Amino acid sequence: MSIIPISYYLVLSAILFGLGIVAFVFKRNVITLFMGIELMLNAVNLAFVAFARAHNQLDGLVFVFFVIVVAAAESAVGLAIIITVYQNRQTLNSERINLLKF
């Protein structure tokens, strides 16, 4: 069977990462922003796995596990923050959550 070249994975990873960025930069809902972040993380995971496979090394896989663990923790904390923000401000529009400035 023929091996799928690494460039395919990388292109897919780049597309996913780009989607994540676009979601983060252009959407307003905080939940959506959060999803954008997850998307970017997973795009990076994909790239790691692809490289690990291509070079026959385990380092990339190890990193992926770390990223998954950190992402899980991050979603837990992040969602908790989002809930608290909603309780206080009655909104999830990121444009209006802007008190942290000069």
Add this chain to the structure above:
Amino acid sequence: MFILDHLWIIIALPLLGAAINGLLGKNFSKTIVNSVAISAIALAFLSFAELVREFAQLSAGQIPVVKTYFTWITAGQFKVDFSLQVDQLTIIMLGVVTFVSLLVHIYSIGYMAHEEGYYRFFSYLNLFVFFMLTLVLAANVVLMFVGWEGVGLCSYLLIGFWFLKQSAISAGKKAFITTRLGDFGFTIGILLLFWTFKSVDFGTIFKQLVSTPPEAAVPTGILTTICLLLFTGAVGKSAQLPLYVWLPDAMEGPTPVSALIHAATMVTAGVYMIARMNPLFSRAPVAMFVVALVGALTAFYAATIGLVQTDIKKVLAYSTVSQLGYMFLGLGVGAYASGVFHLMTHAFFKGLLFLAAGSVIHAMGGDQEMPHMGGLRSKIPITFWTMFIATFAIAGIPGFAGFFSKDEILEAARASNPFLWALGLIGAGLTSFYMFRLIFLTFFGKPRYDEHKVHVHESPHSMTVPLIFLAILSTAGGWVAAPHLVGGTEYFDKFLHPVFTMYAPAATVGAEGAAEAVEAPATMLLHALTGWPVIIALAGLLLAWWFYIKSPQTPKKLADSLRAPYTLVLHKYYVDELYNAAIIRPLLWISTNVLWHVVDEGMIDGTVNGVARVARDSGRELREIQSGNARSYATWVVIGAVGVTVLMLGLWGMVR
């Protein structure tokens, strides 16, 4: 050899006196203040007397005595020690300074008795003596400059002593700024001196001048420049043309100050400095001629102004300027000893004239105008007789101190340049005239003041005793240098001889010896008694007598017939007005319109404020970036990441 080893004691005493009075004197009674000040000066004078005793035991090879106490400044080659030196010239100057200042201090007890700021006055006066002694004892140019500036400071403080009087404040500032102009040249001269000789010590510099072979010697051009720059300092400090304008105004200060600082000591600092630097000047004939010319012109010029002044102190002030001119004339024609001799006799008789004038003013209740006086002779006899003696001395009547010193200078000038001699001679006649005019207007004739309002009275003993002492010296002081045949010993010239020959260029030493041998003593005596200076001095006396005693209406008639020149001289040749128009106004205009409004407000403030404004404005714009909106931050992160990526790819591409 106690004092010789501890020369610092002489200058430390007045400093101590100044410190005690200046810091604590406010709560002292007047008696304590003046006893502190006077004992400080008296002890300094006693130290000087002890110094003379010890100095007399030294052999010629041990002179000058230089004592280094500590190193003051070192920076690379530049090294200045706090070192003091004593030689014959220093002895003369120390004697004049300590003695005259002692008398002036005593005189001030009476004169300043009713003034506010009594402790301040004595503190300044002591401080002045400290700086003046530093000036004359210094063994290097930089330490001398410290004393030089210090006396300037004290002069400023004492001219402006009555600081509630606007004219006194302006006069103080004028004196300070005008002398500062000269000091600017002096400073450059010191730097050039160091640059040329790599040393600021008198001894080191002079030894280099003597010991270097002719081909390695310093070019005359540089020597001339140094000498002219140093002379600029002397012109400012000693009130010569064209910087003399501050001295007449300095009469705003209390009269003892005029006597001590502006007649006897500080203003002669320039003369002392040039005498000290004689090895340099002797090798720069052009500079010497400039010194002589400026001196002669000043001697003549200031005397003409003195002719018509009506303020008794102003007459004496112009007379001081004129007499300082004689000293420079003497130095300039190479007769250093005569210049210093005139410095000494002048300190006695001019100090006396000022103190006596102070006594007159005291008697008149503060009035200084001579037209308001007259007939004071019998009312204040001690003042009259002492002042009369001083006038004889300054006018050059044979037998009195001024006769010997002025005659020596004029004699030396005649040998050097007839033009300078003529100027000096005419100046001597004018001197005699204006001084006797002063005496006749003040002490003779009918009283012109209101006898019911002004109660003329003789001054207290503290004032008259110094007058008597100075009167004795004004008479006897000249005999130390008198030629043999009139009974003198020429002791003064012989005493100073080593100072002016030790480092002199080889040629002049021989010439001087030859000149001495030419004139036989008998002809010299005859010459001195019937010479031009005596004739012209007597002519001045007679003219003054005719004008102000015999027919008092003559001066007015003469003034009317010579209206234009009279007005010119009466207004002091409009020099103050000229300086005002030519220097002060343009300076003010430039200061206001260019330096203030353009440079200061525009450029300096503009730069500082501009930097602040840029920081503030850019900060105001940049803070918009911190919007608090997380998404916009993310945008910036993305832009940054893209930028970095592009940069890396681009660089990578270039590397490949």
